Amino acid sequence: MHKEPIIGIDLGTTNSCAAIVEDNGNVKLIPYKGGEYTIPSIFAIDDKGNELIGYEAKRQWQLNPRNTVYGSKRLVGRTFGSDVVDTMKKVVAYNMRPGKKNEVTLDVGKKEFTLQEVSAKILGKIREVASNYLKTPIKRAVVTVPAYFNDRQRQSVKDAGKLIDLEVVRIINEPTAAALAYGVGKGLKEKVVIYDLGGGTFDVSIIEIRDRVFEVKSTGGDVFLGGIDFDNAIIHHVLKDFAAKTGIDLATDPVAMQRIKDLAERTKIDLSARDEVPFNIPFITMTSQGQPLNIEMKFTRKMLEQLTNHLVDRTLQMVARVLVDSGLSTKDVDEVMLVGGQTRMPIVQDRLTKFFGKPPSKGVHPDEAVAIGAALYAHSLQDDTNLRIQLLDVIPMAIGLEKAGGAFHVVFPRNAPIPNAKQLLATTSMDNQTELAMRIFQGDHEMVARNDMLGEFTFSGIQQARAGGVQVEITFDVNVEGILSMRARDPATGREMNTTVRVTQS
Template identity: 90%
Template sequence: MQKDPIIGIDLGTTNSCAAIVEDGGNVKLIPYKGGEYTIPSIFAIDDKGNELIGYEAKRQWQLNPRNTIYGSKRLVGRPFQSDVVKEMKKVVAYSIRPGKKNEVLLDVGKKEFSLQEISAKILNKIRDVAANYLKTPIKRAVVTVPAYFNDRQRQTVKEAGKLIDLEVVRIINEPTSAALAYGAGKSVNKKVLVYDLGGGTFDVSIIEIRDRVFEVKATGGDVFLGGIDFDNAIIHHVLKDFASKTGIDLATDPVAMQRIKDLAERTKIDLSARDDVQFNIPFITMTSQGQPLNIEMKFSRKMLEQLTNHLVDRTLQMVARVLVDSGLSTKDIDEVLLVGGQTRMPIVQDRLTKFFGKTPSKGVHPDEAVAVGAALYAKSLEDNSSLRLQLLDVIPMAIGLERAGGAFHTVFPRNAPIPNAKQLVATTSRDSQTELAMRIFQGDHEQVVKNDLLGEFTFSGIRPARAGSVQVEITFDVNVEGILTMRARDPATGREMTTTVRVSS
């Protein structure tokens, strides 16, 4: 193995995975002890104060739900006030609270953690497993994120790498990475639609593969739609049924909830292979007289499909939107690639078959394709690599400014190609003004308040003069990773102005 290899990491909501391209050109998934290739994206602190990550954390989850963090990728880069955080608070046992800048903080085992720190712990575990397996230190990685992650969420992943001294050489989108796994080095010339329904997020991207060029035509998604929501549909049904029979609400009992969660996920998985399964949990709680109560139910595949049909509908609405954005029809798509564990559900495959008039491809492994693609791209970035891959990606949602009156002024529209740069000319609104402040948002709503605030940018060092007489040329630059930087200059003097970026709450 060459010195200082770059590995590919799929940092998932429910499971993470790493891979590397060996000297012979084979892609090797990095195994964990016990032969597993994925590591649960779970962090916990036990009652003795030990930090546990992955399987160790998952094993003690039922008994220690309040100090076990899972699904935290859904909270990454989100202000505490956001709807996503409110929804997560309803379904997790761990404490979610606001920090001083309205960021999300998590309390685990009497300690406080930011989301960057939790992501860093999981990244570090994957890095250690890889270093032990490859018998060489790992300092660099290509890390994947959902295509629908905004600028702040991408920045958070970079910061998580910095915390553990892991250089995130490049961030690439998960569906693009899966397309690399499908097409890299195979002389493919096709338009593929990647339908990526993972544990916590849903992405869909249309990618034109021309041998070694992977051009994203359009992308869309929902960072709050995934396997967890299919589990929650079962959980809500079980709670409602139990309350109607006993008058007892189990939602307030974290240990009971954890037992129901575990069985809900197993039931969902079993129903992909079977038509019906028993849903039995003995001694889930006691009556006020001290009598033990059990959950005894039966779930059929049909019942699960009825409970989750609306979730599958949401994914297909996004598929339709992305097709419209790309200017393509279902007939133009050569292959539909399934990525993410939730795509094993038969109804998902049936609905996609009806939608496209053809069966989805089994050309990639749903759990491993993203890590494989990341490893291939990592290989192509190495100095002496014979594998040269070109990615032409897009930004997932518009980036723009707040206009007077709260309207959204688009600088980069949704699906604008990246890298990309745009210039705007701004002017002063007051006499002797020396600073210019701007609020930058990302999202697809016409009103800024419905979009995500990326930050407030203040340009200082403007020449004091009459209002409207000084022009400021502002350059917005989105790099290949979809991360935004800004700079400003005074065209009359050629002077570059300093910019401070305050990522706002």
């Protein structure tokens, strides 16, 4: 009987791709028509109300920017009031507003969508391409997320799978997946740094590989730093230059912005291979007298480096922090792996070479490593596999409770190994109290207000007694995917209490 395949999916901010381990043990990227291996993570609705995903959505983007959603991974699991959403509102043409639970809701083509629904559409497209290619229905996948995703963001990806009946068997971290692509089956004993600068997110992980054991020592990142920000630096410069010459602000014209955005990305890519490129867009707008105006300028690699130097600096500050967290020095690192399209930029490679005292390795393909690693891990989960991989990962930022006065009581510190469980004894603070409520947060700040709220947990059914007379033993459990669950019991009676987890969108 042919087993049902589990595919590996790299659900990216700008592009997504999938891979599978074939019966002969070879890993293969799943091709899309036209020989491409990646699918743009873009969802749109055209004038006729048709849903478009991937290349079809990208092709009509210039003419239909308001109903074309891109970069949505940056918004997944976020509340509408967060800084991230504020920043995104300034750069995207599609409309965002708060939903019932204060989550981000998008208006696309006269319909409303949650971010889970948009992620589900993209996952559905990848699954359809994979099913057609493999000629078998796909029901299960291992999906990757940035290492720096918090509990709520991870949960959102699982929920997106549920919406289309795709079982997300396991969520694994993107840098860890890339390390698998590099190290599986080579019998290595190495400490590697995975520097993953993708379209929308930056992650860095230090991973010790001991043959088939992949142990993450420390991880860090920024889910709001990626190729999009390098593009935005170019866009901002072009808008400023044009306004200085003509007094016209193009930022309010979505079609002009889309043309600039497209050329900015191409210019950035071209400058990785060349020192100078023209930046010309004819008929970008009209003067009030009806004279057509063009954008005509030149971009040099040096200019681009000056505009984006601060972004590269931010990545290196994170690399330094992660090294300190792991207790290793640059000399202890055997290889530095580059993952994500933005690492093709020469200055990124130069700065890393200086930082580590050796050039980064070319051991993995920057666009494909994550999907390949996810497929290898998917294969290792199948019943009849001969590939057993042990992943020892960590949580990216502390998880804890709100203490009196708004201080953060850490239950699991940053970089705590997972799976992991901790127990706390709590007690009642009022006479005859029958419920105990707790607010759980995740983040690296000492005050809970600066961290992300994961949810409110209520334990009911506590026996009535005077204040402090009842103890409740609370177990916090973080599973292999970095997702938290909790249970409570009364040690006196051994009774498990019912818990309700209300993941708030505050």
